[in-house]
Amino acid sequence: MMYHFKPQGVCSTQFHIEVSEEGFVESLSVDDGCDGYGQGMSRLVKGRHMDELIALLDGIPCDQKATSCPDQFAKMLLQIKQSL
Numbered sequence: 276m277m278y279h280f281k282p283q284g285v286c287s288t289q290f291h292i293e294v295s296e297e298g299f300v301e302s303l304s305v306d307d308g309c310d311g312y313g314q315g316m317s318r319l320v321k322g323r324h325m326d327e328l329i330a331l332l333d334g335i336p337c338d339q340k341a342t343s344c345p346d347q348f349a350k351m352l353l354q355i356k357q358s359l
Contacts, residue, residue, distance in 0.1 A: 278355050282347035284340055287312070290351055298325045298359065305344070312344055325352045 280290045287308030293301040300320045305313030320328055329349045337343035 278351070280347075280351035280354070282344065282351070284342045285337065285344045285347050287344050287347070290348060292351065292355070294325065294355055296359075298356070299323065300325065300328065303348075308344060316345070316348065320348075325356055328352055329356070 276296075277291065277293050280292070281288065282290060285308065287305050289306035291302075291304045291306075293303075295301055300323055303317045303320050305316065329352050331349075332345040333349035333353075335343045335345045335349075337346075
């Protein structure tokens with residue numbers, strides 16, 4: 276199933292993620308923000324389970340901010356997990 280998420284407090288403006296019924300990430304695309312982040316994350320998350328990614332990425336800050344794109348990605352996964 277495809278999901279769309281508007282992250283808060285980061286440069287990226289939209290995450291688009293496809294997740295299987297079993298909770299595995301099938302694809303990710305990121306609008307705006309750092310192109311390298313979007314490409315790297317897309318490759319790293321593909322085929323991994325949401326639980327593993329949440330544990331790895333939740334709570335990562337960016338510079339002086341309390342959140343980051345990886346942290347926002349984890350928050351999106353938590354929302355998806357709760358909706359399944």
